[in-house]
Amino acid sequence: MTKETDAEKIKTILGGNLVTLAEYQTGDKMTLLAVCNSIDFDTLHKLKGTKEIPLLLTKEELLDGADVFPIEFLNIKQHHIMLDGEDLLKDLVISKKHLRHQLEFEFRSKLLHLRGEYLMFKGKDLERLILAAVPVLAPVIGALLYLKDLPPISPGDMWGAVSDAYDADTEVLREIYEIRRGNAKFKKEKEQYIRDIIKVLSDIGEIVDEFEVIE
Numbered sequence: 001m002t003k004e005t006d007a008e009k010i011k012t013i014l015g016g017n018l019v020t021l022a023e024y025q026t027g028d029k030m031t032l033l034a035v036c037n038s039i040d041f042d043t044l045h046k047l048k049g050t051k052e053i054p055l056l057l058t059k060e061e062l063l064d065g066a067d068v069f070p071i072e073f074l075n076i077k078q079h080h081i082m083l084d085g086e087d088l089l090k091d092l093v094i095s096k097k098h099l100r101h102q103l104e105f106e107f108r109s110k111l112l113h114l115r116g117e118y119l120m121f122k123g124k125d126l127e128r129l130i131l132a133a134v135p136v137l138a139p140v141i142g143a144l145l146y147l148k149d150l151p152p153i154s155p156g157d158m159w160g161a162v163s164d165a166y167d168a169d170t171e172v173l174r175e176i177y178e179i180r181r182g183n184a185k186f187k188k189e190k191e192q193y194i195r196d197i198i199k200v201l202s203d204i205g206e207i208v209d210e211f212e213v214i215e
Contacts, residue, residue, distance in 0.1 A: 006052040007083045010034055013046045019059050021084040024076045026139065031055060033076060035062050035088060059088065066092055070099040071106065075139035078152040096213045099143055106140050107205035111198065118194055126190040133197055134176045141173070144204070147211065168203045172196035 007021060010032065020035035032054035036043065039058055047054070057065070066073045074094045114133070121129045138155055141162050145152065148165050152158075159174035172193060178184040186193070 006050065007032065009050055010047065010052075010054060011084055013050070014043070017043065019085050020062075020082075020088050022076075022080045022082050022087075022089065024080040026075065026135075032083075033057070033080065035059055035085070062088055063092070066094055067098045069102075070094050071102050071139055071143045074099065074143055074146055078142065078146075094146070096147055099147055100208060100211055100213050103140065103143055103147065104205065104208045107201055107208060110136070110140075111201040111205060114194070114198060114201065126194065127186070130176060130190060130193045130197070131180055134173060134180055137173060141170070144208075147208075147213075162204075166204060166207050168200060168207060170200055172200060 007023070011018060011021060014034060014036060017036045017038065018034060019037060020033070022033045023030045024033060025031075032052050034054040035057050037059060039056055044056075047056070062073075073092060077089045077092050077094065080089050114129075117129055118126075138158075141158055142152060144162050144166065145158060150161060150165060153161055155177065156174075159170040159177065162168065163170045175184060175187075176193070176197075179186060
C-alpha cells in the first residue's frame with residue numbers, strides 16, 4: 001500500500017479541490033488516483049515535488065472517460081481502495097461494447113509490439129521481454145472476465161478462469177506470473193515462451209474480434 005504520508009501530502013496540496021483520493025493496483029504496484037474539480041498548470045506545479053506521482057483526473061474526465069479507456073477504468077473500479085473523499089468509482093459504468101473494442105485493439109497491438117521487440121532483443125534480453133508481458137496483460141485479462149459477466153478474482157487465479165471462459169490456453173501467462181513472484185523458474189527455452197505468448201495473444205485477439213456484446 002502507498003505510504004500514508006504520500007496521500008496526506010497530496011490531500012494538503014489539493015485541499016478543497018480534491019474530490020476523490022484512492023489507490024489501485026496496476027501490474028505489480030499500487031498507484032495513487034487523485035480526482036479534482038479542476039486541474040490547471042498551478043495544480044501540476046504544486047504536485048511536482050511529491051514522491052508518489054498520482055494519476056490526475058478531473059471529476060468530468062473520470063465520469064466521461066470510461067468509454068475511451070474502459071480497460072483502465074475497469075481495473076481502477078475493481079481494484080481500488082478509498083483513501084479520502086467521495087467514492088466516484090463504485091458506480092462508474094463500463095460499457096461492454098467499448099470494452100470489447102479496446103480489448104481487440106490491445107491484443108492486436110500487443111501482438112505487433114511483441115513481434116517487433118522480439119526482432120530487436122537478443123540473448124538474456126529475451127528474459128526481460130518475457131517477464132514484462134504479464135503486468136501489462138493483467139488488466140486486459142481481468143477485462144476479459146468482466147466481458148463474460150464473471151467476477152474479478154486474484155491475479156494468480158484469473159489466468160485459468162480466462163482459459164475456461166474463452167477456451168484459450170493461458171498457461172504460459174500463469175507460469176510467467178509465478179516466475180515474476182519468485183515461485184517458479186524458467187523451465188524451457190526463452191524462444192518457446194515467446195512463441196507461446198504470441199500464440200495466446202493471437203488466439204484471444206481472434207476470439208474477442210468475433211465476440212458479440214449484448215448490453
